[in-house]
Amino acid sequence: MTHERQTEAEIRIRAAMRQLLAGPVPNGLKCDVKSLCTLAGVPRATLYRAYPHLKAEFDRQRAAAQEVGQQPDPRLAQIERLKAEVATLRERLSRKNVELDVLKEFRAMALSRLAAQHDEITELRRELGSVTSTKICRLPIR
Structure with a gap:
């Protein structure tokens, strides 16, 4: 050359x-x-x-x-920006999954408590129907 x-x-x-x-x-x-x-x-x-x-x-x-x-290179800048966005979204998704698990546990506990209360009310009504004592009086139904 x-x-x-x-x-x-x-x-x-x-x-x-x-x-x-x-x-x-x-x-x-x-x-x-x-x-x-x-x-x-x-x-x-x-x-x-x-x-x-x-x-x-x-x-x-x-x-x-x-x-x-x-x-x-704008494409490399876009790739870096998208990688950061993906990392942020993954972190958000992880937090939402934890929050969802907590809410599912709360729902299960609330349903369990409601079922127990329903069973107790049913049992008390049955007992009320079988008692002929004058000490217990029924409240008027509205």
Whole structure:
């Protein structure tokens, strides 16, 4: 490769780096080395062999952008946002399941108490019907 072609390829790689890191990323591409090579029109083997310093610089700049919360690739940002949303929803679902279990226990206890009270009332009515004592009087039914 001549010096002039190397310089031209390096300029294209740097321009592609700026474009990918500044965003938005062109359709069909990502903010990665493969897309960098595609956008610059340079084979990946050439990038790794002849321009490892540019690849390292691209990786460094991409990592630095991600550390400060900037995501050059909107799809990756969307994936991260959706992952956080899924985690939040799973946590909410877990809390709701615990709450549902507590309510089911309360319902079972309430039904049990109602059944016991019903049995007691039925037993008292039966006893009332069999007693002929004058000490017990019936209340008027409304």
